[in-house]
Amino acid sequence: MPDKAAIKILNEKCTGCGLCVKACPFGAISMEGKQAVIDLTTCTFCGACVEACKFNAILILMKEEAKADLSDYKDLWVFCEQKKGEIQSVSFELLGKGRELADKLGVSLCAVLLGDGMEGCCGGLVARGADKVYLVDSPKLRNYQDDPYSKVLTALVRKHKPEILLCGATTMGRSLISRVAVKTRAGLTADCTGLDIDREEKLLLQTRPAFGGNIMATIITPDTRPQMATVRHKVMKESEPDAKRKGEIIKEGFPEETYSSRSRLIDVVEEIEETVNLAEADIIVSGGRGVGSPDNFDIIKELAVSVNGAVGASRAVVDAGWMPYSHQVGQTGKTVCPKIYIACGISGQIQHLIGMKSADIIVAVNKDPDAPIFSVATYGIVDDLFKIVPALTTHFKKILGK
Amino acid sequence: MKILVLIKQVPETTDVKIDPETNTLKREGVKSIINPFDMYAIEEAVRIKERSGGGQVIAVSMGPPQAMEALREAISMGCDEAVLLSDKKFAGSDTWATSYTLSQAIRKLGDYSVVLCGKQASDGDTAQVGPGVSTHLDIPQVTYIKKIEQINAESARVERMTEEGYEIIETALPAVMTVVKEINEPRLPSLKGKMRAKKAEIPVWTAEDLLCDEEKIGLDGSPTRVIKVFTPPPRQGGRVLAGEPEAVSKELADLLKDVVISS
Numbered sequence: 001m002p003d004k005a006a007i008k009i010l011n012e013k014c015t016g017c018g019l020c021v022k023a024c025p026f027g028a029i030s031m032e033g034k035q036a037v038i039d040l041t042t043c044t045f046c047g048a049c050v051e052a053c054k055f056n057a058i059l060i061l062m063k064e065e066a067k068a069d070l071s072d073y074k075d076l077w078v079f080c081e082q083k084k085g086e087i088q089s090v091s092f093e094l095l096g097k098g099r100e101l102a103d104k105l106g107v108s109l110c111a112v113l114l115g116d117g118m119e120g121c122c123g124g125l126v127a128r129g130a131d132k133v134y135l136v137d138s139p140k141l142r143n144y145q146d147d148p149y150s151k152v153l154t155a156l157v158r159k160h161k162p163e164i165l166l167c168g169a170t171t172m173g174r175s176l177i178s179r180v181a182v183k184t185r186a187g188l189t190a191d192c193t194g195l196d197i198d199r200e201e202k203l204l205l206q207t208r209p210a211f212g213g214n215i216m217a218t219i220i221t222p223d224t225r226p227q228m229a230t231v232r233h234k235v236m237k238e239s240e241p242d243a244k245r246k247g248e249i250i251k252e253g254f255p256e257e258t259y260s261s262r263s264r265l266i267d268v269v270e271e272i273e274e275t276v277n278l279a280e281a282d283i284i285v286s287g288g289r290g291v292g293s294p295d296n297f298d299i300i301k302e303l304a305v306s307v308n309g310a311v312g313a314s315r316a317v318v319d320a321g322w323m324p325y326s327h328q329v330g331q332t333g334k335t336v337c338p339k340i341y342i343a344c345g346i347s348g349q350i351q352h353l354i355g356m357k358s359a360d361i362i363v364a365v366n367k368d369p370d371a372p373i374f375s376v377a378t379y380g381i382v383d384d385l386f387k388i389v390p391a392l393t394t395h396f397k398k399i400l401g402k
Numbered sequence: 403m404k405i406l407v408l409i410k411q412v413p414e415t416t417d418v419k420i421d422p423e424t425n426t427l428k429r430e431g432v433k434s435i436i437n438p439f440d441m442y443a444i445e446e447a448v449r450i451k452e453r454s455g456g457g458q459v460i461a462v463s464m465g466p467p468q469a470m471e472a473l474r475e476a477i478s479m480g481c482d483e484a485v486l487l488s489d490k491k492f493a494g495s496d497t498w499a500t501s502y503t504l505s506q507a508i509r510k511l512g513d514y515s516v517v518l519c520g521k522q523a524s525d526g527d528t529a530q531v532g533p534g535v536s537t538h539l540d541i542p543q544v545t546y547i548k549k550i551e552q553i554n555a556e557s558a559r560v561e562r563m564t565e566e567g568y569e570i571i572e573t574a575l576p577a578v579m580t581v582v583k584e585i586n587e588p589r590l591p592s593l594k595g596k597m598r599a600k601k602a603e604i605p606v607w608t609a610e611d612l613l614c615d616e617e618k619i620g621l622d623g624s625p626t627r628v629i630k631v632f633t634p635p636p637r638q639g640g641r642v643l644a645g646e647p648e649a650v651s652k653e654l655a656d657l658l659k660d661v662v663i664s665s
Contacts, residue, residue: 040493044494045493045494045627048631146544171546174545175529179543181530182498182502183537185498187496188497188498189626190497190530191527209634210527212524212527215631215632217630217632218628218629218631218632219627221626222627262541262574263571265569265571268564271566277565279565282661309665325548325583332583333583335527339661350415360661361661378641379657381642381650382644383647388647388651391647391652394651399662399663
């Protein structure tokens with residue numbers, strides 16, 4: 001008897017050709033004699049072998065779920081993040097993509113906004129493409145907190161049943177939406193860089209990087225609703241505001257218990273430097289060991305300031321204490337996706353490349369012509385960064401009339 | 403105080419590639435390690451125990467039998483005990499099913515004050531399992547913690563990293579806490595620790611041991627499905643700018659001009 005969710009080789013049909021062994025992306029199939037054998041501890045039931053088998057010898061048994069209920073769910077929701085009463089730009093990016101997807105599905109695009117005194121912002125969300133705005137306004141929702149935000153969003157989802165729910169892959173979004181997904185028994189895909197609609201099946205196709213971006217995976221949520229995904233900041237294009245758009249504002253309120261929290265926000269501390277918000281920056285200037293000393297970082301900072309950019313750093317530099325951890329780009333630091341990433345004196349170890357290689361334009365300045373950073377660079381300069389960086393600063397100042 | 407640490411065994415490098423001819427993952431010679439972010443969680447758990455002068459740290463991992471190695475390493479770093487959750491029925495679990503399975507183990511272990519884990523795993527990078535576990539257990543959570551300012555049996559005061567800086571949060575315990583690299587520097591295992599790890603008996607708990615609802619584990623319990631795996635298109639070949647520093651800088655500034663102005 002196979003397990004309830006099972007993959008099965010039909011021994012009478014298997015010819016031992018080995019095509020499935022080659023097709024398995026996870027190395028889960030091996031040949032024992034003239035039969036394929038699947039290692040269930042590594043198999044993810046992705047179905048690559050089923051497609052590859054020419055003899056229909058592999059079956060994945062999926063349980064027939066109650067698909068009928070899914071038709072109750074409609075509309076595409078975007079959770080709009082606000083901080084200090086200001087809508088975060090990732091929300092406009094989600095509304096841009098959300099509009100496109102909602103049109104493909106022929107459903108309404110709805111913005112969800114939680115906060116305190118946020119009514120004045122709803123018009124702006126309509127202008128950015130929302131047909132409806134669900135607003136929950138309460139002093140208890142002034143700042144993000146896990147408990148009240150997840151309870152309110154869960155309650156909204158249960159009440160209105162959206163088909164799709166998108167959220168920014170930010171520290172707020174990733175903490176919030178994971179809780180809502182578990183509570184509503186919904187599928188959730190993290191950190192998507194691509195979203196599309198399978199028109200026939202009316203499914204959200206969610207594409208995301210894995211293994212530090214070395215592999216891409218497309219994921220669906222076939223049998224549960226809403227289909228939830230977080231989307232990386234700076235990947236989708238912001239929608240342009242159109243003040244003439246019309247939309248409906250729907251105010252929602254919940255019993256007091258819904259706003260209660262077991263944790264308490266005591267204080268919000270913003271780092272004083274303006275050059276630290278790597279997630280928001282269109283341009284990042286990063287320094288590595290080649291910068292030589294903490295004092296030398298001044299030229300990196302000056303270049304960043306000249307282009308209104310942020311300062312990044314390699315792990316080596318952070319570990320040496322030259323720069324705070326909040327600046328670290330890479331596997332154990334931040335993943336960034338700016339329009340321009342200028343790497344100065346960074347050799348480009350794989351752990352660093354993971355964090356920045358999806359930038360639109362990568363510039364590498366390094367004395368070592370063999371530095372791996374050049375393999376991902378759009379423009380490479382093999383020279384002393386102490387000559388190049390100050391000269392670049394001067395040119396950019398001129399260009400921007402500073 | 404009983405502290406639980408959730409760890410995941412991951413490939414040492416994320417530099418895995420798909421062989422374009424066979425369409426398989428090239429994984430020859432790739433070593434398995436403890437997810438780097440979980441190393442900080444282990445260290446923090448041991449430090450909390452040391453500071454409070456008593457208590458117990460238990461490492462928990464869900465994975466194939468070889469994940470036992472990761473648990474032994476956790477013991478060598480100072481964890482008192484470890485449990486492996488391993489069952490063929492767990493295969494194909496996404497973050498929903500994984501966090502459910504882990505929460506069942508946590509319920510079985512019982513009477514805990516804190517559940518610590520890394521902010522995310524370096525292979526999947528989802529950051530969903532920590533919050534998932536707190537939700538299944540219906541306890542509070544604080545994510546992206548860079549410092550635990552103070553902790554006792556009832557509550558903790560922590561610093562939570564955000565895009566702009568950090569927040570100071572006070573939370574009731576028990577709670578799930580996910581940590582970032584800045585929180586500490588993990589120690590190397592001591593010789594004594596290694597000896598203890600070698601001898602430690604690590605129980606293996608199955609779906610049955612955990613009283614799992616079979617509809618919530620493995621593939622059946624996972625709402626998401628991977629339908630395609632592929633290698634991203636390689637970056638366009640780069641251009642080397644050569645010449646005198648002044649001229650090269652001007653050339654580069656001109657090339658970037660439009661983007662810089664529009665940013």
